[in-house]
Amino acid sequence: MGSKALLSLRDLRLEHPRAGVLLDGVSLTLERGQILGVVGESGSGKSLTGLSVLGLHPAGRLTGTMMFDGQDLTHFTAREWQGFRGRRAAMIFQDPMSAFLPVRRIGAQIEEQIRLHLPLSRREARARVVSLLGRMGVPSPERTAERYPHELSGGLRQRAMIAMALSCDPELLIADEPTTALDVTVQAQILVLLREIGARDASVMLITHDMGVVAQSCTHVAVLYAGVVIESGPVEAILKTPLHPYTQALLRAIPPLSGPRPDRLPVIEGAPPAPNARPSGCVFAPRCASVEARCQMRPVFRSRGNHQVACVLYA
Amino acid sequence: MKGFLSRLGQMLLVLFGISVLVFAVFFATPGSDPSARIAGRGASPEVVARVRHAYGFDRALPVRYLTMMDHLFISRNLTSYVNHGQNVVEEVFDAAPVTLSLVAFAAIFWVAGALVFGLLGAAWQGSLLDRLISILALVGLSMPVFWLGEMVNLVSQSRFHETWLFRWVPPLGYVPFTTDPVSWAKGLILPAMTLSVAFIGLYSRVLRTDLLTAMQDDSLRTARAKGAGPWRLWFAHALRLSGLSALSLFGLDFAQLLGGGALLTEVVFALPGVGHLTYQGLSTLDLPLIMATVLYAAFFVVIANALIDGLYRLLDPRIGRGSHGQ
Incomplete structure (x- = not known):
């Protein structure tokens, strides 16, 4: 909101000819300097939202608007996308092993991105690679740049991936489950690194299914359910006073850290609707405890305090 | 070591x-x-x-x-049982350069053809062009090489020899490179093309499939996210990833041809190569000749395999260095 918004998605929909409606109204805003957590379960469309921002979503009918710093990304041509990807917005992926080309050295792959976007000589690009790797906390960056992806540990690979994403000083960094494929101690290090980046280098969109990750590293959060953003706002507000019944149920399902351990955690009955069988009303209505007649209509996504929520309870 | x-x-x-x-x-x-x-x-x-x-x-x-x-x-003085006094070791060594020239020429055509058709088919997957290429590949694959060779001879040697298109075609046979490089090349172009047709058909199919598989790879998604354009995606990334399986196939076929697998082409175009020699040995049941050609062929298959393995190691660092790293 306001003029500071770097990225603002309004009612983004993606319809795939075979799979059905993959995104069904994604609205979110990312301001400069924020770390926005995009949370949701598998199939809720969180990765797809990230890919759409880079124009890498699967073929299908995309409607709605994606404003990035005043430009509408939905009208980009192939050439404009090429200049945009990696330069103004970059992405890091879940599994840094498969995300790198296995047959080329790490340094060469980072160099490739730099030389695609910046008018640097090979030597200058290499110097930049080494300093980037160093900044990402990679030990002996010169030597690591000469390594192949399979020769590095998972944590180092992810650091190299982040170095590559930041190599052209993008304004937006989209991190698609960057810690899921890593072990716990490395996860924590990578999250610290992402937090630093969010504070210093670029705005971050952190896609995750882990509320713990959100609580640790994000400033804001958007909750996705079945291709719809149902609630968004600052992290503390959402965690303390979730408004949407889905967010409430989700947070209730986290085991308490103190006190007696419950025998069973509360669960949300049922399963999310498949993309080709989404309800026309509120997408959560079939599983919602406080469902009522008004839920037959799709609730509007509106502000309430510092939250935004799509639920008839707050209309 | x-x-x-x-x-x-x-x-x-x-x-x-x-x-x-x-x-x-x-x-x-x-x-x-x-x-x-x-x-x-x-x-x-x-x-x-x-x-x-x-x-x-x-x-x-x-x-x-x-x-x-x-x-x-x-x-090294093994003599033939049939042509008395004929040293078969010498014969094989005389025939080897002929086969080597033919197969090397054919390999150039077939690698170039497979790259062009494979990339075109993959880049325009499902289009009319792709379907046309796949039909042509099937035709090329199923055309017997001896028949194609005879047709080429018929057209280029007699029927249309006097037209501008085939006037340059020399009579059948082989001219050594050391005698006259130009005639050497001229004499090999049509036989090599004939030999490569089936291979172009096969390899362009294999390459197309491999390229399309590579395009689905996570690393290609990364390349797109980096801002790589279509040329870079196809050539620097997809081809680099998918060339490996085609390479091992190529090594086997190349060695097999060097070892005498080009027999039919050599006979049709009257090239005195190793295949020709094998054919001769088999038809007269001349054991020394058969022994010499078969061992020669085996030698090449083994050598080529070793070379391809080395090249593979060079192109795919994941192989053979498992001991260090993680």
Whole structure:
């Protein structure tokens, strides 16, 4: 909101000819300097939202608007996308092993991105690679740049991936489950690194299914359910006073850290609707405890305090 | 170094196995008594016996095997049973450059053709062009090479020889490179093209599929996210990833052709290559000649495999360096 918004998605929909409606109204805003957590379960469309921002979503009918710093990304041509990807917005992926080309050295792959976007000589690009790797906390960056992806540990690979994403000083960094494929101690290090980046280098969109990750590293959060953003706002507000019944149920399902351990955690009955069988009303209505007649209509996504929520309870 | 030695050991083992097999098959096949054939039709038993003794066929099999290997590899004076006095080692070495030239030419055509058609088919997947290429590939694959060769000869040597298109085509046969490089190249272009047609068909299909698989790879998604354009995606990323399986296939086919697999092409175009020689040896059941050509072929297959393995290691760093790293 306001003029500071770097990225603002309004009612983004993606319809795939075979799979059905993959995104069904994604609205979110990312301001400069924020770390926005995009949370949701598998199939809720969180990765797809990230890919759409880079124009890498699967073929299908995309409607709605994606404003990035005043430009509408939905009208980009192939050439404009090429200049945009990696330069103004970059992405890091879940599994840094498969995300790198296995047959080329790490340094060469980072160099490739730099030389695609910046008018640097090979030597200058290499110097930049080494300093980037160093900044990402990679030990002996010169030597690591000469390594192949399979020769590095998972944590180092992810650091190299982040170095590559930041190599052209993008304004937006989209991190698609960057810690899921890593072990716990490395996860924590990578999250610290992402937090630093969010504070210093670029705005971050952190896609995750882990509320713990959100609580640790994000400033804001958007909750996705079945291709719809149902609630968004600052992290503390959402965690303390979730408004949407889905967010409430989700947070209730986290085991308490103190006190007696419950025998069973509360669960949300049922399963999310498949993309080709989404309800026309509120997408959560079939599983919602406080469902009522008004839920037959799709609730509007509106502000309430510092939250935004799509639920008839707050209309 | 250790790898090289074990390779060498493997190679010797393979060559030994093949030579024993060929030798055993030759002498253990009923009705294939070489002395009777060498003595000629209707020779008296005394003559046959004399021939048998003269050629040493009355000695024990292992002794005969060792003698033959000695003549083949050490004294290198193994002579044909059919054309008396003809040194088969020399014959094979004379024929080898012909086959090598033909196959090298063909490999250029087939790699270039496979790259062009494979990339076109993959980049325009499902289009009319893609379907046209796949039909052409099928036609190329299923056309017998000897028939195609005869057709090429018919068109280029007699029917349309006087037109501007085929005036340059020299008469059938082989001119050594050292005699005249231009005639050498001219004489090989059409045979090599003929030989490569089926391979272009096969390899363009394989490459197209591999490229499309590579395009689905996570690393190609990363390349897109980096801002790589379509040319870079296809050539620097997809081709680099998918070239590996085509390469191992190429190594096998190339070696097989060098070892005499181009027999039909050589016969049709009257090129005195190794295939031609094998054909000759087989039709007269001339054991020394067969032995020499078969071992020569095996040698090339083993060598080519070793080379391809080395190249593979170079292109895919994940192979053979498993000991360090993680």
